[in-house]
Amino acid sequence: MAVRVFFRSEGTVEPGGRGDEGFCEAALLCLDGLFGFAMSLARDRSAAEDLVQETYLRALSARRRADPAQNLRGWLFTILHNVWRNERRRVRPEPLGEAIRPARSAEVVWLQRTTDPEKELERGRLSESLRDAIEGLPEHFRAVIVLRGIEGFSYQEIASILGCPTGTVMSRLARGRALVRQRLAAPAARLAREAAR
Amino acid sequence: MKALDCETLGLLVHPYVDGELVGEDKEAVETHVQRCARCGAALAREQELLGSCARRARFTGRPRACARLSGACWRRPLPAPGNPGPPS
Numbered sequence: 076m077a078v079r080v081f082f083r084s085e086g087t088v089e090p091g092g093r094g095d096e097g098f099c100e101a102a103l104l105c106l107d108g109l110f111g112f113a114m115s116l117a118r119d120r121s122a123a124e125d126l127v128q129e130t131y132l133r134a135l136s137a138r139r140r141a142d143p144a145q146n147l148r149g150w151l152f153t154i155l156h157n158v159w160r161n162e163r164r165r166v167r168p169e170p171l172g173e174a175i176r177p178a179r180s181a182e183v184v185w186l187q188r189t190t191d192p193e194k195e196l197e198r199g200r201l202s203e204s205l206r207d208a209i210e211g212l213p214e215h216f217r218a219v220i221v222l223r224g225i226e227g228f229s230y231q232e233i234a235s236i237l238g239c240p241t242g243t244v245m246s247r248l249a250r251g252r253a254l255v256r257q258r259l260a261a262p263a264a265r266l267a268r269e270a271a272r
Numbered sequence: 273m274k275a276l277d278c279e280t281l282g283l284l285v286h287p288y289v290d291g292e293l294v295g296e297d298k299e300a301v302e303t304h305v306q307r308c309a310r311c312g313a314a315l316a317r318e319q320e321l322l323g324s325c326a327r328r329a330r331f332t333g334r335p336r337a338c339a340r341l342s343g344a345c346w347r348r349p350l351p352a353p354g355n356p357g358p359p360s
Contacts, residue, residue, distance in 0.1 A: 225325055227326075252286065
């Protein structure tokens with residue numbers, strides 16, 4: 076893909092040279108994914124924007140030290156996660172296994188619309204439940220679910236981004252998805268009861 | 273080809289739906305779910321959940337700060353909204 080080709084074709088990037096053009100274009104293509112990942116970690120629009128901004132600033136200054144073996148997209152996600160982790164260490168750690176409140180930003184828009192109002196309403200409710208279920212997960216589950224289910228990274232790439240073994244990624248995915256399913260079961264049962272009335 | 277029991281299959285469901293299994297392991301899962309309705313249903317549920325996440329749980333808000341960063345530091349507009357997709 077284009078992002079990977081950048082490193083292969085450009086090699087060392089010279090400041091202000093043609094390499095910077097390619098770097099900027101390739102890096103900016105990752106913006107939406109990075110922002111989504113930042114939102115899933117921070118659950119606050121302003122904090123997510125700061126995270127993404129810091130990520131790009133660090134990437135820009137460290138672009139010549141980037142490992143060509145790792146694709147640019149994965150490298151940017153790794154930087155973002157490191158920035159977030161350092162920030163969390165500096166402030167207050169999130170307790171393990173906590174039950175978290177959903178903290179959705181009203182400005183964030185979610186995808187998927189249909190033309191059938193009935194179906195749209197139902198899908199809207201299910202999408203909302205799904206969002207709530209994911210947002211309510213502890214951070215270490217939330218991160219793997221977003222990186223795999225939404226961003227499409229492989230287990231190995233997720234392990235590299237999060238700095239943990241692949242086996243940990245697998246177990247967190249299985250446990251996180253089970254929790255999402257549990258959380259989805261309650262709203263689904265409520266909707267079924269409402270439909271039966 | 274190796275045969276799987278239901279317990280072992282349970283461990284392979286997520287790697288399978290995530291496309292992480294290849295060759296003999298992948299074939300073993302597919303053979304097992306063809307003859308085991310319970311495991312087949314479990315696999316289908318995981319595939320559905322994964323599909324729902326990909327379709328419905330993506331943030332699409334465009335960060336204003338990045339637009340400013342892009343304009344100020346890189347002197348270029350942001351590209352059209354989108355996602356480059358998973359790395360190849």
